[in-house]
Amino acid sequence: MTEYAIDVHGLNKHFGDKHVVKDLSLRVRRGEIFGFLGPNGSGKTTSIRMMCGLLTPDSGSGQCLGHDLSDSDAIKRKVGYMTQKFSYWDDLTIRENLDFVARMYQMPRRREAVDRTLEGLGLTSRAKQLTGALSGGWKQRLALAACMLHEPQLLLLDEPTAGVDPSARRDFWEELHRLAAQGISVLVSTHYMDEAERCHKLAYIAYGRLLAQGTADEVIASQSLATWAVAGTRLAELSQLLHGQPGVAQTVVFGGALHVSGPDGALLEATLRRITAGQPVTLTQVATGLEDVFIYLMNQSADNYAVPA
Amino acid sequence: MSRWFSLARWWSMVLKEFLQLRRDRITFGMIIGLPLVQLTLFGFAINTDPRHLPTAVVAGEHSEFTRSYLAALQNSDYFQIIGTLPDQAAATQALVQGKVQFVVHIPPDFSRRLVRGEHPSLLVEADATDPAATGMALAALGQLAQTAAHKDLNGPLAALQPAPPAFDVTVHRLYNPEGNTQFNVVPGLMGVILTMTMVMMTGLAMTRERERGTMENLLATPVRPLEVMSGKIIPYVAIGLVQSTIILLAARYVFHVPIVGNVGTIYLAALLFVAANLTVGITLSSLAQNQLQAMQLTMFYFLPNLLLSGFMFPFRGMPGWAQFIGNLLPLTHFNRLIRGILLKGSGLVELWPSIWPLLLFTTVVMGIAVKFYRRTLD
Numbered sequence: 064m065t066e067y068a069i070d071v072h073g074l075n076k077h078f079g080d081k082h083v084v085k086d087l088s089l090r091v092r093r094g095e096i097f098g099f100l101g102p103n104g105s106g107k108t109t110s111i112r113m114m115c116g117l118l119t120p121d122s123g124s125g126q127c128l129g130h131d132l133s134d135s136d137a138i139k140r141k142v143g144y145m146t147q148k149f150s151y152w153d154d155l156t157i158r159e160n161l162d163f164v165a166r167m168y169q170m171p172r173r174r175e176a177v178d179r180t181l182e183g184l185g186l187t188s189r190a191k192q193l194t195g196a197l198s199g200g201w202k203q204r205l206a207l208a209a210c211m212l213h214e215p216q217l218l219l220l221d222e223p224t225a226g227v228d229p230s231a232r233r234d235f236w237e238e239l240h241r242l243a244a245q246g247i248s249v250l251v252s253t254h255y256m257d258e259a260e261r262c263h264k265l266a267y268i269a270y271g272r273l274l275a276q277g278t279a280d281e282v283i284a285s286q287s288l289a290t291w292a293v294a295g296t297r298l299a300e301l302s303q304l305l306h307g308q309p310g311v312a313q314t315v316v317f318g319g320a321l322h323v324s325g326p327d328g329a330l331l332e333a334t335l336r337r338i339t340a341g342q343p344v345t346l347t348q349v350a351t352g353l354e355d356v357f358i359y360l361m362n363q364s365a366d367n368y369a370v371p372a
Numbered sequence: 373m374s375r376w377f378s379l380a381r382w383w384s385m386v387l388k389e390f391l392q393l394r395r396d397r398i399t400f401g402m403i404i405g406l407p408l409v410q411l412t413l414f415g416f417a418i419n420t421d422p423r424h425l426p427t428a429v430v431a432g433e434h435s436e437f438t439r440s441y442l443a444a445l446q447n448s449d450y451f452q453i454i455g456t457l458p459d460q461a462a463a464t465q466a467l468v469q470g471k472v473q474f475v476v477h478i479p480p481d482f483s484r485r486l487v488r489g490e491h492p493s494l495l496v497e498a499d500a501t502d503p504a505a506t507g508m509a510l511a512a513l514g515q516l517a518q519t520a521a522h523k524d525l526n527g528p529l530a531a532l533q534p535a536p537p538a539f540d541v542t543v544h545r546l547y548n549p550e551g552n553t554q555f556n557v558v559p560g561l562m563g564v565i566l567t568m569t570m571v572m573m574t575g576l577a578m579t580r581e582r583e584r585g586t587m588e589n590l591l592a593t594p595v596r597p598l599e600v601m602s603g604k605i606i607p608y609v610a611i612g613l614v615q616s617t618i619i620l621l622a623a624r625y626v627f628h629v630p631i632v633g634n635v636g637t638i639y640l641a642a643l644l645f646v647a648a649n650l651t652v653g654i655t656l657s658s659l660a661q662n663q664l665q666a667m668q669l670t671m672f673y674f675l676p677n678l679l680l681s682g683f684m685f686p687f688r689g690m691p692g693w694a695q696f697i698g699n700l701l702p703l704t705h706f707n708r709l710i711r712g713i714l715l716k717g718s719g720l721v722e723l724w725p726s727i728w729p730l731l732l733f734t735t736v737v738m739g740i741a742v743k744f745y746r747r748t749l750d
C-alpha cells in the first residue's frame with residue numbers, strides 16, 4: 064500500500080496544438096480531501112480524466128491507488144468518477160440507472176446497495192421515474208450517489224455540487240468528511256470558496272499549469288500578499304481610482320468593504336493612505352483570504368501565460 | 373474469465389439496451405412499420421416482366437394479315453395498341469415524347485408482297501432506353517409472327533408458311549415456372565430490409581452514447597469492449613427475427629410465394645445474416661464521430677449491397693470485378709440462401725457455400741469492431 068492515493072508527475076496533454084495540461088504533478092494522500100481549483104478552461108476536467116484512464120497523457124507518469132496510470136482497468140474498478148456533465152441515462156429510471164452501475168461493478172447484494180442509496184437520497188418514492196425528468200440539482204445528487212455506489216477507495220468528483228442547493232451541499236460535504244475519515248481519498252474540483260476551505264489540501268491550476276499547492280494556509284502564505292479592507296461609501300469609484308496604482312495588485316468588493324491586495328505591504332499601505340486621505344473611509348489591515356489569493360493567481364497567470372490573440 | 377468477459381456485465385448491457393429500446397416509441401414503430409411499408413411498396417411495385425406496353429401502329433394497309441398480327445400482339449399481353457399514327461414523323465414524335473413504347477410499321481404493299489412470296493418485313497420501333505422494359509416484349513415478337521402466319525396462311529397459301537426449325541428446344545422453367553417476379557423480389561426484400569434496419573439501428577447505438585455524453589460514464593466503469601458491443605447487439609437480433617417473421621408471413625399469405633424449404637433453415641439463415649449486419653453496424657458506430665456520420669456510413673454500406681448483391685440486377689450479368697465485390701457482401705449470400713430455401717427447398721448441405729462466407733464475414737468484422745472500439749475519450 065502506497066501512502067498516496069494519487070501520485071502523478073509531469074503529466075502533459077495536448078488537444079491538437081493546444082497544450083492543455085502542462086507538467087502537472089500532484090499528490091493526494093489516502094484519506095485526504097483534495098480540492099482542485101482554477102478558472103474555466105484551465106484543464107481541471109482534462110487532468111481528472113487522465114487520472115482515471117479516460118484520457119491518455121502525452122507524457123508523464125504516475126500511480127493511482129498503487130496502479131500505474133496505464134493500468135486503467137484496475138484503476139476503474141476502485142475509483143468513483145463523477146463527470147462534470149450529467150452522464151447517466153435519461154431514458155432509464157432512477158433505479159435502473161443505479162442498478163446498471165451496481166451490475167457493472169459486479170456488486171454482491173446489489174439490490175440492497177441500490178435500496179440503501181435510494182433511501183440515502185430520499186428518492187425511494189421516485190425510483191420508478193425516468194431520470195431525465197429530474198431537476199438539475201437532483202440529477203447532480205443522483206450522479207454523486209451513483210459514483211459512490213460501488214464503495215470506491217478514491218473519488219474523482221468534477222464539480223459535484225454545481226447547481227446543488229446549500230443544505231444538500233452541506234450534507235454532501237459532511238458525507239465527504241465521513242468517507243475521508245474512513246480512509247477514502249477524494250479529489251474534488253470546485254469553483255466555490257467555502258468548499259475550497261473545507262478541503263484538507265488545495266491545488267490551483269490556470270492555463271494548464273499548477274500554480275499553488277498545499278493547505279489553505281500554505282497557499283495563502285505562499286503568495287505573501289498584504290490585504291486591506293476599506294470600509295465606507297462610494298467604494299466603486301475608489302476601486303477605479305486604485306486601479307494601476309503602485310503596490311495595488313487587485314481590488315475586490317466583499318460585501319460592504321473593498322479588499323485591496325498587493326505583494327508589497329508597505330507600498331500598498333502608503334498608496335492607500337495617500338489616495339484615501341480626506342475621504343470618509345476607514346482602513347484596516349485584514350488577513351488575506353483564499354479568494355484574494357486565487358484572484359491574484361488568476362490575474363498573474365493571465366499576464367504570464369496567456370497567449371496573445 | 374470475469375476479467376475479460378463477465379456474463380453479468382454483459383447481461384446488464386443487454387437489459388439496458390432493451391429498456392431504452394422499449395421506451396423509444398419511434399424506433400420501435402419503425403422496426404415493425406419499415407418492413408411492412410417496404411414490402412408493400414416494392415413487393416407490389418417491382419416488376420421485371422412488364423406487360424401492356426403502349427404501342428401505336430402506322431398502318432400502310434388494312435388486310436387480314438395485319439389485323440391478325442395486331443390481334444396477336446394484343447393477345448400476348450405485352451403490347452397494348454393505343455391507336456394508329458398517320459406517318460413516320462408522328463411515330464418518331466410519339467416515341468420521343470414517351471407516349472408509346474413501340475411503333476409497329478406496316479408497309480402499304482405488305483399483304484401483296486407476302487402473297488407473292490417476297491418475304492416482306494414489318495418494322496417495329498422500340499423505345500429501348502430501358503432494356504429491361506422492352507426485353508421480354510421484343511423476345512415475344514418473333515414468336516408472334518410465327519403464330520400469326522400459321523393461322524392465316526392456309527389453303528393455297530400454306531406453302532408460304534415458314535419452315536419448322538430443324539430441331540426443337542424444350543425449356544423447363546424450374547422453381548418459378550410462371551416467371552413470377554414477386555417470387556424473386558419478395559425473398560430478396562427480406563435481406564434488403566434486414567440490412568437497412570439492422571445496420572442503421574446499431575450504427576446509431578454507440579454514437580448515441582457518445583453524443584449524449586453517457587459514453588464517458590460507460591468508459592469509466594470496468595465494462596469491456598466486447599461486452600458493450602455484443603450487449604448492444606443482442607436486442608437487435610431479436611428484432612431482426614421479428615422482422616423476418618413479418619416478412620415471411622407476408623411472403624406466404626400476401627404474395628403467395630411458395631415456401632418449399634424448411635422453416636428452421638430459414639431462421640438459421642436469417643440469424644446468420646442478422647449477426648453479420650449487426651457487426652457491420654456496430655463497427656460503423658465505433659468509426660463515426662456522431663449520429664449523422666453513422667447514417668452516412670450506413671448509406672455508403674447499403675448501396676453496394678442493394679446494387680451488387682443480385683437483388684436489383686442479375687448477379688451473373690455483372691463483370692468479374694463486380695461479382696468479386698458482390699461476393700464480399702453478406703446480402704449476396706443471403707439472397708442465395710433465402711431463394712434457395714424458399715423456392716428450391718435447399719438444405720444445409722447445398723447451402724454451405726453461402727453459409728461459410730457469412731460466418732467468416734461476421735467473425736472478421738466483429739474483430740474489427742472490437743479493435744476500433746475507443747476505450748478513452750482521446
Ligand SMILES: Nc1ncnc2c1ncn2[C@@H]1O[C@H](COP(=O)(O)OP(=O)(O)OP(=O)(O)O)[C@@H](O)[C@H]1O
Nearest residue numbers: 078079083101102103104105106107108109110147
Ligand atoms: N476533447 C477535447 N478536444 C479539444 N479540446 C479540448 C477537449 N477537451 C477539453 N479541451 C480544451 O482543453 C482546455 C481545458 O478544458 P477542461 O475541460 O479541462 O477545463 P476545466 O478546467 O475543466 O474547465 P471548467 O471549469 O469550465 O470545467 C479547454 O481549453 C478546452 O477547450
Ligand SMILES: [Mg+2]
Nearest residue numbers: 107108147221
Ligand atoms: Mg471541467
